Amino acid sequence: MGRAGRVRRAGAGVAAAAVIAGGGVAAGAALSGPGQASAPPAVIASTDHAVRSSYADVARAVVPSVVLIRTPDGLGSGVVLDAAGNIVTNAHVAGAATRFQVQLTGDPTLRSARLIGSYPADDLAVIQPDETSGLKPARFGDSGKVRAGDVVLAVGNPLGLSGSVTEGIVSATGRAVTEPTAAGSPGATLPDAIQTSAPINPGNSGGALVNTAGEVVGIPTLAAGSPQCGAQAQGIGFAISSSLARDIAGQLIGSGHVTRSHRAANGPADQVGLRAGDIIQSIEHTVTPDTTALAQAFAAARPGQAVTAALSRQDQQHIVRITLGELPAG
Helix, strand or coil: CCEEECCCCCCCCHHHHHHHCCCCCCCCCCCCCCCCCCCCCCCCCCCCCCEECCCCHHHHHHHHEEEEEEEECCEEEECCCCCCEEECCCHHHHCCCCCCECCCCCCCCCEEEEEEEEEEECCCEEEEEECCCCCCCEECCCCCCCCCCCCCEEEEEHHCCEEEEEEEEEEEEEEHHHHHHCCCCCCCCEEEEEECCCCCCCCCCEEEEEECCCCCEEEEEEEEEECCCCCCCCCEEEEEEEHHHHHHHHHHHHHCCCCCCEECCCCCHHHHHCCCEEEEEECCCEEECCHHHHHHHHCCCCCCCCEEEEEEEEEEEEEEECCECCCCHH
């Protein structure tokens, strides 16, 4: 796949510009030419085999749990995690800020919030408003049960449009994707991302990807970029699994930092004779032509797993066996 473009925070004036430019900001709207009638709403079979033409009940249940987050650099989304008012979002939404403003859908009041902890390696962060009354925790589902073809909704604040809902399907699971490096972000490699066709736009980052039962199964994080022009590719977005989000968020809430990353790393490399200047060409038969591919290969492995690496050293080929360590927590 071409490079992935992160769904960055949306600047405050972006929504108006999109409307003025005629780009259209109504989620799911079908545009028709002169004299053409709009097609009737599609009838979709949900995962429980019931025929559904509307997900209004799901939206009503989830939208109150998804908040708008304002930082000095722009806008993003977050999901209320628990009764204490902790909100999980993306580390790239939080950025370098330690103080935020949070806004509930339908409530003009801006609530001051503080950073609980951030873990850029998994692009996750937790913030907490000073005033937590009225916050409704979302219901989190088991992302391990998500299947390609499942209907999902992306709930967030694209372009600052509070409480927006878009619909799509799960295109694939278990994707390894690497975010682009940006100011304040090292470019996280996500080993087990959910790919979805639900539109994910600037401002959706940190929101909720939910199933038809109204359960959060992912945190929308980035959209794919076209390798030809670099523009955002349509219908190819990625979300962090809810299982990982809850795990990392729980650690951040408990101690302010991550104590178990559950991510493999190549720290033991020198123990098997790897040297500076060695070119790793593949890991477990997965070709690694660049550092992004290498990071994805390690991210897909488990701590303690033994892997075979093919490398080139001064034009000579070598095969080594490496037992992976764990990515340092922080």
